Amino acid sequence: MTVEQALQLLKNKGYKYTGKREKMIRIFDRENRYLSAKDLLEYMQDEYPGLSYDTIYRNLTLFEKMDILEATELGGERIYRFRCSTDEHHHHLICLSCGKARHIRSCPLDAMLGQPEQFTITGHKFEIYGYCGECQPAK
Structure with missing residues (x-):
């Protein structure tokens, strides 16, 4: 947008x-x-x-x-x-320091759950928090 x-x-x-x-x-x-x-x-x-x-x-x-x-x-x-400019299903990696987000193209829910019986999933959210390459704390 x-x-x-x-x-x-x-x-x-x-x-x-x-x-x-x-x-x-x-x-x-x-x-x-x-x-x-x-x-x-x-x-x-x-x-x-x-x-x-x-x-x-x-x-x-x-x-x-x-x-x-x-x-x-x-x-x-x-x-x-x-809002993300794509309507394609995706999730995010979010940097705890700078707040920038990066898309994850695969959906972890597919691997964990698949399509459950007698239940229709209408939405979900999956985010992973950490530090981007620019913000990683020195080791």
Whole structure:
């Protein structure tokens, strides 16, 4: 998803354009990694000094509901990233240091479970946490 597609989606669903919404979406596009509400507030505080966590969280919730962002929980905190540009089934490796995510093309659930009897799987999520090559702690 591009910034323009995200803004158009909001417009098409009747949500008004605001500079704060555009700025948040542009930050996710630029950073290309998982971000917390705290990260967003830090990036936006200079331009919007009165910005509150309530405003950040309201917009994050809206963006997630609109499938602009996807979320996960890490260390008890909800973090967000731009929705993947592919609809192909995949999972993620997520760096605990920088928040960048990488696709895993195979599905571990297939190897573990296969197709269970008398049960239709409609969705699942599988994430692996660790450190990317740039962030690996020195040994």
